[in-house]
Amino acid sequence: MPFIDSRITVPVSREKKEEIKAKLGQAIGALHKTENYLMVGIESDYDLWMAGKKLEKGAYVAVSLYGSASPEDYDRMTGKICDILWEELGIPGTSVYVTYHPVPDWGWNGRNF
Numbered sequence: 001m002p003f004i005d006s007r008i009t010v011p012v013s014r015e016k017k018e019e020i021k022a023k024l025g026q027a028i029g030a031l032h033k034t035e036n037y038l039m040v041g042i043e044s045d046y047d048l049w050m051a052g053k054k055l056e057k058g059a060y061v062a063v064s065l066y067g068s069a070s071p072e073d074y075d076r077m078t079g080k081i082c083d084i085l086w087e088e089l090g091i092p093g094t095s096v097y098v099t100y101h102p103v104p105d106w107g108w109n110g111r112n113f
Helices: 014-031 071-087
Strands: 003-008 039-043 058-065 096-103
Touching: 003 071, 014 039, 014 058, 014 071, 058 071, 071 096
Parallel strands: 003 039, 058 096
Antiparallel strands: 003 058
């Protein structure tokens, strides 16, 4: 039950969003999850500042998941997210923050797991 919520400073076309979503669907395996229940949100043209300066190319990505993963799995996923943002949008890893939010209770389809 993962949700990957991305806030990106640059414009992102519908086609590019589809490509990013597909790559995130593959990358989620690093957290031992599948794309079957993955939800992805992509907000582009988002204003972000880092170290007091407005980022021309940057991103904040929050990954929520039912349960948790190991620090090594989180590290691997951060690498995959940074690689995707670099390959698809030219955003350097130095301008990307990734946070992880393990969730003990998760609801779907009228009930909780």
